[in-house]
Amino acid sequence: SAVISQKPSRDICQRGTSLTIQCQVDSQVTMMFWYRQQPGQSLTLIATANQGSEATYESGFVIDKFPISRPNLTFSTLTVSNMSPEDSSIYLCSVEVRDRTDTQYFGPGTRLTVL
Amino acid sequence: GESVGLHLPTLSVQEGDNSIINCAYSNSASDYFIWYKQESGKGPQFIIDIRSNMDKRQGQRVTVLLNKTVKHLSLQIAATQPGDSAVYFCAENSGGYQKVTFGTGTKLQVIP
Numbered sequence: 001s002a003v004i005s006q007k008p009s010r011d012i013c014q015r016g017t018s019l020t021i022q023c024q025v026d027s028q029v030t031m032m033f034w035y036r037q038q039p040g041q042s043l044t045l046i047a048t049a050n051q052g053s054e055a056t057y058e059s060g061f062v063i064d065k066f067p068i069s070r071p072n073l074t075f076s077t078l079t080v081s082n083m084s085p086e087d088s089s090i091y092l093c094s095v096e097v098r099d100r101t102d103t104q105y106f107g108p109g110t111r112l113t114v115l
Numbered sequence: 116g117e118s119v120g121l122h123l124p125t126l127s128v129q130e131g132d133n134s135i136i137n138c139a140y141s142n143s144a145s146d147y148f149i150w151y152k153q154e155s156g157k158g159p160q161f162i163i164d165i166r167s168n169m170d171k172r173q174g175q176r177v178t179v180l181l182n183k184t185v186k187h188l189s190l191q192i193a194a195t196q197p198g199d200s201a202v203y204f205c206a207e208n209s210g211g212y213q214k215v216t217f218g219t220g221t222k223l224q225v226i227p
Contacts, residue, residue, distance in 0.1 A: 001161075033215075040123060042204060043159070043217040092158050103149050104215055106158035 002027050002097050004107035012113045013083055020079045021110045023093035028073035030096065033104065034066070037090040046091075049076045083114045123202060125222045134192040138205030138218045143186060147208035149215065150179060150190045154201045162190070162203075192223075200225045 003026040013019050023032065034046040046066055047055045055068040069077045080087050090111050094104040128134045140148070146167040151159035165172045165179045165188075172179050178191040188205050205218040 004158075042220050045214065045216075048214070094158075103147075103161055103164055105161060106151075108156075108158045 002029065002095050002105050004093065004095060004105060006091075006093060006107040006110050008110060009108065010111035010113075012115060015084050015114055017083055018079055018081045019083065019112060020077050021091050021093075021112075023076045023078070023107055025074050025095050027097075030073070030098075032070060032076045033094045033096075034068065034076070034078045035092045035094065035106075037092060037109070039089070043092065046078070080112065083112075085114045088112055088114045123220045123222045125224055127224045127226055128195045129226050130195060130197060132195055134190075134195045134199070134223060136190045136192075136203050136221045136223065138188040138190075138221075140186050140188055140205065140207045140218065142207060142216070143183075145207035145216075148179070148181060148188050149206045149208075150177075150188075151204045151206060151217075152199075152201045153204065153220075159204060195223075195225050197225045197227055199223060 005024045007022045011019055032049045035043040036046055037043045045058050046061045047057045047068055049055045049068045049070040051070045051073050057063060065081055067079045078091060090109045092106050092109045094106045096104050149164045150162040152162050153159045163174045163177050163179050165181050167183060170181050176193045180189045190203060192199055200223055202220045202222045204220045206215045208215055
């Protein structure tokens with residue numbers, strides 16, 4: 001498995017501003033993922049972030065709104081730009097660990113409220 | 116704080132009983148399935164997985180059953196405990212890499 005931390009754990013922001021969320025993992029991983037979880041909902045994949053290449057975005061998500069950085073194999077950031085109340089969600093990063101389970105492990109999430 | 120289980124279907128189970136949580140998946144090409152547990156205020160936690168070449172897999176107090184014919188997945192929890200109270204998500208791998216698609220989730224409430 002992997003130990004994943006996120007900063008901030010929660011924030012309250014004004015509409016029109018931007019917030020950058022950090023994700024740190026305790027081991028080198030190839031693939032990192034960013035998800036959004038709206039209140040009472042399941043998780044929706046925003047994008048996949050590989051080190052050394054542009055992030056791959058899912059349908060409905062664009063780079064201008066959710067720019068992602070992946071400067072090395074243990075760190076990634078997701079920025080939520082020009083926020084509106086509809087962006088209020090939990091944002092989670094996850095990593096793929098090639099162990100026996102070959103699956104994804106998740107960080108604790110960042111709870112964002114936009115006023 | 117907000118609850119991830121606010122609008123999710125709820126299963127209430129007496130402590131000590133067995134729980135069965137069901138999930139219908141959508142992609143017949145999916146070949147890997149995972150169950151996650153999400154407690155309030157935390158990220159999803161891996162519970163158990165199963166590949167499409169199997170129809171049953173057991174872990175500690177948990178069993179996952181896969182029926183590919185009807186695209187159905189279930190999670191059985193034996194002797195349910197208060198600590199099992201959480202939202203449970205099934206997920207399927209439907210991409211060339213580990214792109215995981217999550218189901219809608221079920222909130223499990225354990226009655227002491």
